[in-house]
Amino acid sequence: MPVMSYIQAVTSALREEMQRDEKVFVLGEDVGRKGGVFKATEGLYNEFGEYRVLDTPLAESAIAGVGIGAAMYGMRPVAEMQFADFIMPAVNQIISEAARIRYRSNNDWDCPIVIRAPYGGGVHGALYHSQSVEAIFANQPGLKIVMPSTPYDVKGLLKAAIRDNDPVLFFEHKRAYRLLKGEVPEEDYVLPIGKADVKREGSDITVITYGLCVHFALQAAEKLAEEGIDAHILDLRTIYPLDKEAIIEAAKKTGKVLLVTEDNKEGSIIGEVAAIIAENCLFDLDAPVQRLAGPDVPSMPYAPTMEKFFMMNPDKIEKAMRELAEF
Amino acid sequence: MPVMSYIQAVTSALREEMQRDEKVFVLGEDVGRKGGVFKATEGLYNEFGEYRVLDTPLAESAIAGVGIGAAMYGMRPVAEMQFADFIMPAVNQIISEAARIRYRSNNDWDCPIVIRAPYGGGVHGALYHSQSVEAIFANQPGLKIVMPSTPYDVKGLLKAAIRDNDPVLFFEHKRAYRLLKGEVPEEDYVLPIGKADVKREGSDITVITYGLCVHFALQAAEKLAEEGIDAHILDLRTIYPLDKEAIIEAAKKTGKVLLVTEDNKEGSIIGEVAAIIAENCLFDLDAPVQRLAGPDVPSMPYAPTMEKFFMMNPDKIEKAMRELAEF
Amino acid sequence: MTGNRHEELGLSNNQVLEMYKTMLLARKLDERMWLLNRAGKIPFVISCQGQEAAQVGAAFALDRNEDYVAPYYRDMGVVLAFGMTAKELMLSAFAKAEDPNSGGRQMPSHFGQKKNRILTGSSPVTTQVPHAVGVALAAKMENKNLVSFVTLGEGSSNQGDFHEGLNFAGVHKLPVITMVENNKYAISVPAEKQLGNQKVSDRALGYGMPGFTVDGNDPLEIYRVVKEARDRALNGEGPTLIEAVSYRLTAHSSDDDDRSYRDREEVEEAKKLDSIFTFAEYLKNANILTEDLETEITNEINILVNEATDYAENAPYAEPEDALKYVYEEK
């Protein structure tokens, strides 16, 4: 199987879906001629032309809203928000419109749009180029939110998102873009939205996380394996709506659960994961549910000292895992 | 003590703060001549004039953004969003700006703005005049979110919000406006933002909730008292950042916890409450944490059958309380 | 309104009569809804009254078999012209399961009907503008011979989505027609306190499109301007902004009392220009509407409104658990 980077998986999913279905098109800021500020759409403008890889004016509410209109018409827009942090002007279109179109029209209309956005920190991006914004949306029935952790998952889930008949937010970790590489099949495949995935089988403690933190957790698990601590790692993949069964199963498996997110702690989506466990696994737990997250400050500062203090990393996870194992 | 309605408490807090401090002013749609669509600002236009009770153009991002600019200058704006549902166009200003001004400027600037908005259902308001929107914001350090449940709390907390030197979202339940009446002191008083409040002492089960649901829970508790079930009821009052100590104390008190919200279940703020309990009270619990919430559909439909199906009420809470007590 | 202006526009006597009937039906349905509301039978009404001429004049200038519309809550005239029936509108007013707009989920006047290419709308104002632009973009990409048509109030034209949507359409010369129905008020706030500039149509310049301010009480003038806009759009000349100026004859909605913020005289003055009467006048002068015909039409419409009301009143609500349906695609 060919090996590709996380961002190559994005590009190749887009290319193949655009080849497969003429209705699929990309729109966003600098996605056309420049191929995107991260190069996620590189080459597509030349291959598919201006209108299928559309450079839009600098206006996120229009990017989402025009995409929504096109989706209602029957197109399959894939809108890019240049950074997840800049999705905020589009919140009204996403929450009031995309998420509610099927429901409010009693199934008459639908809105098959994908909104991609690079999120996450550790890239000297400071407050407004480092954020995890999923918690803002992870309470809106009608939306699906996917946050993949490997090139394989990126490709299979982005294809699934494009073929899905409901709106999907697709958050890609910008530090993962070039950091993570992995095997990706040549053939067309899709992965199920709404299903978590066990990334490591283990019996001592359970770690539940998503996005780049999966990678960090796996690194930490390898280290701890040397100490004889065997971690079970569940990758949520879809963070809204959550795969409750998989969460319950993973929690019950070891009875000791660590939840990890790069986001701030209070109000992050791992709170909901903890709640699901608290509701369903009380008598299976051997230790209180643990949460490891960023501090409750607005976002990651720019200065390297403070950025590192905020940003999640394998060491922080390893420490929390060891403590839980020793509980 | 005089008795006033929930909305009269809003008006009287505004009036007194405007009398106390010239920098306090109100802005929003229809707040001036008309006195607001719910009449929350009735009489203020005549008393304070056009510029201190300003009818703005129909543009929520400007209402928030102009308010933020005025707050940075040194004014104390109280912005009204006509319905909480229509706060969405202002999300960028609230999250990217108001919440981050102190932090990003390293304490050089601050942003003492209050944003009031009527939320909640049971008023034949359908999808877009019934929503609970707090979960969208309850993950943003820098913001405070207050959701009072009684006229007394409304007045004391709204005054505190206006005097607070950080941005506060103040959500008022629109059905509570005329439904709830209560005693309110004549003298000036403020209540602490960030502190939950025990609304009923009890020993069998703990109910933790906020807003109009506190009222429903108290009604349910009175009924259950006749059956000998003694409920402890904690009113969160500030739903972000949460009063963790009070939550832990209330949970430990009875070991059986029911969390109630009118919002959808998944991703609502009671998930965070459950997580706090799961982290801190595992060995004090006699039953799994229970959550009672709206179904995971976008919002309340208009037709009375479906609205009732969605909307929280005392019967639903009573039933859940009884089940928990019997666990 | 004199002479045979409609013939100059290429409209037959039958067509203008059809326009008039549609306007009158909208008015009569609207009036009935107020009665039903005041009788406690339906919880909410928001009116088209005073804006029927603009709505129907515009709709008749469109291709009602191909074009897409993204109407706002007052556009009963538009949706009637696009094929929604009196019965369907009443089902929506009564929030009954059979309501094609939303199955009783949304408030009345939150229009949407796929088979008639009426995009589903919401309450937050102006979000429909980018949607219509998106339809126009799709039509351009697919080389379709159609336009999209979107309306909103003058207050709503101050939302960011207006700016972002129209500029997008201007850059890509998309076949979308935006009609601002300036009824002089946004709830209680008069246009002077909403708009930095008197004419909304002056905003067109900033987006590189033509802009027109038109008498919204004159369905023929609206027809002409929309028709020309449509021709330009199909010609690849891009979007148009039209401002239709009339007056909101009712309170903002059944929840509003407008006496606190506007004079009765002002309302009475505006009523003199009410298109339901002035257009009838025109048709009479042109010998198209006779007294007999008027009685016949009124009777027909009365029957229609009565039947729609009875049907809707007796129709069932959705089951409580139906609230759980259609959050996501159900396969």
Next chain:
Amino acid sequence: MTGNRHEELGLSNNQVLEMYKTMLLARKLDERMWLLNRAGKIPFVISCQGQEAAQVGAAFALDRNEDYVAPYYRDMGVVLAFGMTAKELMLSAFAKAEDPNSGGRQMPSHFGQKKNRILTGSSPVTTQVPHAVGVALAAKMENKNLVSFVTLGEGSSNQGDFHEGLNFAGVHKLPVITMVENNKYAISVPAEKQLGNQKVSDRALGYGMPGFTVDGNDPLEIYRVVKEARDRALNGEGPTLIEAVSYRLTAHSSDDDDRSYRDREEVEEAKKLDSIFTFAEYLKNANILTEDLETEITNEINILVNEATDYAENAPYAEPEDALKYVYEEK
């Protein structure tokens, strides 16, 4: 640029020299930052190059002791004129604790300094427009003799906040001056693909305010137009929209490579109009800038830039735990 245009504007020789020095300092600081970036010493630069004339010309037309500014990330010329020092700017570029803008929390060019009435800015574009309007509203309410001044790029003028903010200012005739720095690109997207209409200033009409498109390479012309706008504002005549047209001489930022989307010839052409040279030329023709003086100024600025760099490079970062401070007021 010939003659003694500055005198006609009431500017002394000293004042125009001061303008020139400020422009040059901005340019030299900016150039140094690129060197530091390419040497791996600072992670990010975003430039003022090509826009100094507009920034400094505008700032000098304001009351730098009373007015408020809400600059955008390219406005090094504005903040220097408003009192931020070279050292402070370098502290920000190096993300050091002493940086007055943010204590090293924000990327460079995210300006803010309360003592100089520079509002704190963020990355999402155009949010500062309503803030400046809010300051102007406050100034009007408090009867203060001051204006607020806000800038943004032409791409950013397509955000909803531009529309909502300017319309608000238009309705209430607020003392706010908006200057769009049209440098022809928004990252890779040229102005034709951003703007439905060629001139941003044409948008002014829709908000009921005067609009002007000005040569952004001519600091005196900018000075004149901003000065007049300020006079109108203080006179109660309300806001003004100004478009300053120049060219972005560098790539968008240190993370961008502009060769993929614009021709080298185009950039070379633009460099011929670079205000740093053309304004020097003007000052030489007017016998204000002699060769000796030029050398002196260059030396002075070099020293300033060197000192600022050294100081900032050696200054300490904030402590890791400082990340926890100032989420809320700390009493």
